[in-house]
Amino acid sequence: MTGWLKGLRVAMTVAVCGLTLAACGQKPAEKADASGAAAPAGKEYQIGWTIYAGWMPWPYAEQAGIVKKWADKYGVNIKLVQVNDYVESLNQYTAGKLDGVLSTNMDALTIPAAAGKDSTVVMVGDYSNGNDGIVLKNGSKLADIKGRSVNLVENSVSHYLLARGLESAGLKLSDVKTVNTSDADIVAAFAAPETTAVVPWNPQLSEIKKQPGATEVFDSSKIPGEILDMLIVDTDELKANPNLGKALTGIWYETMALMQKQDEEGKAAREAMAKLSGTDLAGYENQLKTTYLYYSPKDALAAMTSPDLVAANDKVRQFSFQIGLFGQGAKSVDDIGIEFPNGKILGSKDNVKLRFDPTYVTLAADGAL
Secondary structure (H helix, E strand, C coil): CCCCCCCCCCCCCCCCCCCCHHHHCCCCCEEECCCCCEEECCCEEEEEECCCHHHCHHHHHHHCCHHHHHHHHCCCEEEEEECCCHHHHHHHHHCCCCCEEEEEHHHHHHHHHCCCCCEEEEEEEEEECCCEEEEEECCCCHHHHCCCEEEECCCCHHHHHHHHHHHHCCCCHHHCEEEECCCCCHHHHHHCCCCCEEECECCHHHHHHCCCCEEEEEEHHHCCCCCEEEEEEEHHHHHHCHHHHHHHHHHHHHHHHHHCCCCHHHHHHHHHHHHHHCCCHHHHHHHHHCEEECCCHHHHHHHHCCHHHHHHHHHHHHHHHHCCCCCCCCCCHHHCEEECCCCCEECCCCCEEEEECCHHHHHHHCCCC
16 A cells, blocks of 8 residues: 555645744733633634534534633633635644644544644544445445546545455555545535546535435445544643633533434534534434444543554554655654553654543543533
8 A cells, every 4th residue: 555645735834923922932911711720811712623414513512602601611712613625624723723623533643743743632522433435336336446536535534444445345545546536526526427436424425325326335334433533632722721621622512412402402403503514404413323423521531541542543543654644754653653541652652743632521521621
């Protein structure tokens, strides 16, 4: 799987003085929040999101006033920023234009971490349990993909899913040719006569499966727990103001509790999420069936502290290094360190750039937020 992939990401530059006053040698004013901790006065924390079934609770929470409720409680100013293209949201985060972003585990490793940005996983929200799939025209089984061009977001979890699927069919990545296609364009791409294979995620996956001649031949339910959806935040920002992590965690679990309710209030919340994602309630609930959401902080904490988390991320990092996603200067899969709650570190202890930190989920599980 090595040697054939050039990589998608463009070079990114970070404006030294554009990010914070402190970066230019000026000390920002501070104010005390409700819990007594000091926070930068006027600092607006921007969290990027893109449309995906497991991430729609975030824009709904902003719409419903839940974001403001928890931000006010902890004296922080939080703004959710929609980015139409998923990879672009990660590029913006890596460049310092966003303070946090919704990301998969693989993309957090291969974009910000590989570029040297230190990120902390505040919570693992879900894993894809069928939300990512391989769809063919004129084919009934995965082996029919051999020799085809495959449209997908290169270097993303779609690429990983393709590799894992091919492996299950006794094929290699070299048996297909990938065509880099934005998640915003992939539905239209599949409609083109020349496109015969795609690897999308929901909601695009659901739309593509409705098209004539579409057959899903592999999906992420075959590799449970490997494609994780997470909220990552700039580690330095989180260290400077831990109340940001507390507020974000409070927002998430209040929204989780609401959306799983089977009364009119819960239904209304899911309907709003469906509308925000461009579908109806039935369509959104179908997507939720293939999303294994950790609705309770106790379940999320168990996932974050499980040895399975280490094993899944080891597979992801091995794949990412093999196809060149650690950058041209990377000499080993161990060049980038990933830190886990149990003290385990995969890779370099001196270059940890992705940290699974259970601090905030533990507070939520203990009812201490």
